[in-house]
Amino acid sequence: MAGIEPNSLALALFAAAFAACCLSFFTLVGMFPPSARPQSIAGVAGAALVLANLALLVILLAGVALFAHQMLRWTSVVVVGGLIFLFIPAVFQAIPGAWRDSRSGLAVLGLVQIAALALLLSPLQGITASQRSMPMPFPIKTALSIIVLLVACAAYFYQDSIGQHGPKIAIMVLAPFMVIAMWIFPEVTRK
Known part of the structure; x- marks a missing residue:
């Protein structure tokens, strides 16, 4: 694992926080325009919850990007x-x-985003600091590329089997981009 990402705790923190970002994004994108909101979120209180979650999402996304830039390899x-x-x-x-499109669901989503921010700002950051002077070895990068493509193929066929056309196309575009980016972009090393 150290050949792929020597900072595995930071990678786990990034994964948890970025998963909260993505879940928040998919929840909130269904709340715009305001006329498309469910009845349970209509009104001033619902609009305030949506805007509060949107502000938390922007802050969390910026925090995740900064954390990833400072702590992780680009390929990871x-x-x-x-x-x-x-x-x-x-x-x-x-x-x-019915649960995610309710006021209580949006309140829980806000708490999830706050918890993800707390993870990024936690004392665990001190534990995750490490030196990354060696680039990822060629056999590991090759194996990781193959694994990513195999997982992407499985995800593509799974999305196709459940009738999801949009995610299927996203997988078809994003997976090759991930592999190409891993090989083209240089790894960031800290001194």
């Missing part, structure tokens, strides 16, 4: 972030619509 961010973005729609669809 692209691969793990891409896989999370591909599979979060399945998690989103598993949450009952």
Whole structure:
């Protein structure tokens, strides 16, 4: 694992926080325009919850990007972030619509985002600081590329089997991008 990402605790923190970002994004995108909001979120209180969650999402996204830039290899961010973005729609669809489209659901979503921010700002950051002077070895990068493509193929056929056309196309575009980015973009090393 150290050849792929020597900072595995930071990678786990990034994965949890970015998953919260993606889940929040997919929830909030259904709340705009305001006329498309469910009846349970209509009104001033519902609009305030949506705007509060939107503000938390922007702050969390900025925090995740800064955390990833400071603590992780670019290749790890692209691969793990891409896989999370591909599979979060399945998690989103598993949450009952009546629950996620309610005021209590938006309140819980806000708490999830605050918890993710707390993870990024926690004392665990001190534990995750490490030196990254060695680039990822060629055999590990090759194996990781193959694994990403195999997982993407499985995700593509799974999305196709459940009749999801949009996520299927996203997988088809994003997976090759992740592999190409891992090989083309240089790894960031800290001194």
